[in-house]
Structures are given as structure tokens and as C-alpha cells.
Amino acid sequence: MSNRRKFLKNSAIASTTLLLNPFDLFAKNNSLPTKKLNQPIVISTWDFGVEANKVAFEILSKGGKSLDAVEKGVRLVEDDPNERSVGFGGRPDRDGKVTLDACIMDENANIGSVACLENIKNPISVARAVMEKTPHVMLVSEGAFQFALSQGFKKQNLLTPESEKEWKEWLKTSQYKPIVNIENHDTIGMIAMDKNGDLSGACTTSGMAYKMHGRVGDSPIIGAGLFVDNEIGAATATGQGEEVIRTCGTHLVVELMRQGKSPQDACEEAVKRILKLVLNRKKNPKDIQIGFIALNKNGETGGFCLQKGFNYAVQDQSGSKLIPGKFLI
The missing domain is CATH 1.20.890 (cAMP-dependent Protein Kinase, Chain A)
Incomplete structure (x- = not known):
């Protein structure tokens, strides 16, 4: 009982x-069971991304925001005069002027951008100031320069003796024929996910060497050189910006991930679409290089390029690595 x-x-x-x-x-x-996210994590273009990632990951590993991480990470490359395709020491245009482009985007779709900016060392930080302190998303040329001065940035000659010497040598022929993976190696794009799972990205460049004065590529254009969707993932691009702009390349990569593609497959599909357009216009694809990298919300990464020579760097809790980009042709 x-x-x-x-x-x-x-x-x-x-x-x-x-x-x-x-x-x-x-x-x-x-x-x-729930899938363990690979976070924090940072991915960036080219071999100089290895050292840039270290700066970014130090911020991420201490619980910092992805926005701060990508800004500080790419600034390392902007500040290095030995890197001849980004920031201080970058190769000039055909008139001997170093003009810089950059953009930044956070998890809430806040964006800032500068284009054709002269005499300011860190365009990525000016882009962030545009994002946070103006009602606009892009400032260009003299307007961007005056805004930078108003925010405390200092005027500085960005043309180093080495770059000036190369430019004067180029003037002897003035032949504009960019060399794939050398003069086209022109951008650092970085995307990161922090411990909160929030994504941000940054992209900065001095553009194509000996370009026409005033030329702007994909790097400062949201949806071309960089795009972030905090629900899906992020992507950034490098290479010949004119080709990336034609397809809104990084927006395309993110939308392909939205449809269920992995970061790797999304990058591959975007490059294939660019190649199709190049061939439709009867251009020689061997004269062009395009590379994409992508990161999704699970911390999965991918990268792909048009032809051999591109690489990208990844750093997470397991360590740092430089990955040769798979290529199409």
C-alpha cells in the first residue's frame, strides 16, 4: 500500500x-546536438594577411568586436611602406599621385567608404569615421581629404622614394599593362567573426599601379569589394576591380551562401560568372586576376580565383595558415 x-x-x-x-x-x-561555431575567426587576402590576421585575432581573442579587429588588422598593411599596393608606399597613378580607396561594414549594415583619397595614411579609419560621424556612406577625393583633416587625420606624402623611382621608370614607356598577381595584387580585404558571432569586414587599397587619375575600382564599393550580411556571412574581393563591379561580386557570393552554397562553392560560382562575362566581351582571361574569400556564420571559409597565384590567410583558435587559392584556369 x-x-x-x-x-x-x-x-x-x-x-x-x-x-x-x-x-x-x-x-x-x-x-x-548543436553545431559548435568556429569563432572567433578572421580571414584575409594575400600573404600579408598572415600578419594582419595576428593583429585582428588578438582583439578577437580578448572578446573584442569584429569591427575593431578588421580595422586594426588592415591598418598594419596600410602603414607598411614595403607593401606597394596598399596605403603608404603604394604605387601611384600615371600622374604620380597615390590615391587610396577603402570601405568598412559592420554586423548592422552600417557602412563607410572613401575613394580617390590623397595624402592620408589610413583610409580605412577615415571610412569608419564616415560611417560613424556623417549621414553619408561615401566621400571622395578632395571632400574625403577635407573630412579627414576635420577628424584629426594628418596630411602626409604617401609617395615613397621607391615608388617614385618605379613610376619614373614606367614613364619612359607609359605602357599600361598590369601584370597578373603583381600589380593586380592590390588589396587587403579582411572579414572576421567575433565571440558574439557578429561579422564585420574591411577592404583597402592603393588601386592599380599607373591607373588614370581618378580611377576607382571595387574596393570602396559595398557589394563589390566587400559585403557583410550578419545572418548569412561575408565576402571580400581582390584583383581587377572593374570585373568585380560588373557582377556586384561580393554581394553575389553572400547571396549564393544564402541559397545554401558553402563559402567555397559560392566563391567558385562567382568567379565562373566573371569568366563568362570576360569571354562574352572577347577579352583574354589570362590578362585578368580575380579572387574572392568568404566566411559564413558557422565559421566556415572558402576562397577561389580565376588563375593560379592568389592566396589567403585564415586564423582561428587552432592557429594561423596561408592557403593557396584554388583556381579556374
């Missing part, structure tokens, strides 16, 4: 528990 009362009492308690919280028992005994 005692056992029967005990059984009925326990049954009543269990029934009451289920009525009050019907999911509690299921949650305790039938919990579904």
Missing part, C-alpha cells in the same frame, strides 16, 4: 511538472 501511494505521488509530481513546463523533461533527456 505504501509503495502504491509513493508511485501515485511521484506520478502526480511528474505530471504537474510537465503541465507547468512541458519542454523541460524533453530538454533534459532528449537535447538535440
